[in-house]
Amino acid sequence: MISRLAPRAAWGDRHRLRVPTGITAPQTGPPVQARISAPPPASAGVRCALSSGFESRRWRAQVMSGSARADSRRMEERVPTPRKVEQVAELTDVVSRAEIAISTSYAGMTMAKQTELRTTLRKAGAEMHVVKNTLLRIAADRAGRPEFAQLTEGPTAMVVGFSDMVGVAKALSEFVRANEATMKIAIRNAVVEGHVVDAAYIRDLATVPSREELLGRIAGNVIGKVAEFNNLVLATQRKFVGLVEARAKQLEDGAAA
Template structure:
């Protein structure tokens, strides 16, 4: 079903708004995928906060024009599904994870702001930890010395209490 000019303008506006907030875009060729598989992919993407859309390539070119993702426009050929994410690794993780279990979905390219990625670059990006994981590791690393110091300070009164309990038990046994 073709869209009229107003509907195309609405689609371009919607996708442009998402792209403006995006940190990564991944495109994959979905030729041969059945509807059930695409539905599973959409559900996974929605749960991960990834905007997933099948879009006419000409509309996608207009949506990325004038943005940091403009170099991606050269890669927009064939039947493509677009994964757009505000997290730099989420879209790559979702699409690469699905592509592992379904060989009909082929990652074609991806982009970070002002940086075009090839298929290997997208797969490498998918193996990186997410922002939340990195922040939790950083916080754990920062808290470790403080927690160890607190345990060390807490050990002095604990040893004293154990010593008193041992003396009490010794006197009670005598």
């Protein structure tokens, strides 16, 4: 027979192993007894219920808060702010006029370095725009230049030139080369006259002589050719005069004889 437990606290009585009267259980080993070292405090169940309720409410609050933030972000994307409308209009104008646009990663650039780069580019007739990819895609679509959407890869700083493509590529490449040891800035790809090109193309373009250098070389060649032609004409004139003088002297000598 399974021995019965001695009466204990109310909590222990409710959880004691009970055997109906008159039923004998087969014993295959020593008697099995349920032992309870000490009854739990009376407030244990209350604390457990309160804790469970609090955790549940906190979890629901976190879920609702995250959902509200997501809804807010989606609403912000759907409903443009006046600032975003202004930015899209500005980007649309820039994209429509650009002859060259170079996409760069500007991670690690300080504000001082950004100002230095903007100054360098301004001297080359270029601008730098730190843009949101979503706004750039919208501007590219409105400007009718879908190739600009391919410049949107990660955080984007777009260098744009409107006339001298070689000068823009040269100015940016020289700045990247001079600062590559201190900050992470790299040329990713670019749009040149409506065609998407890679970073190697921009590096090669930067080695081409600039417009001023080409004009100087052309002017030098033209001036050199003009001077050469002038010397040739003068030499021909001197030779002709010499021939005439020699013939005149020959005739004089013949008449005297």
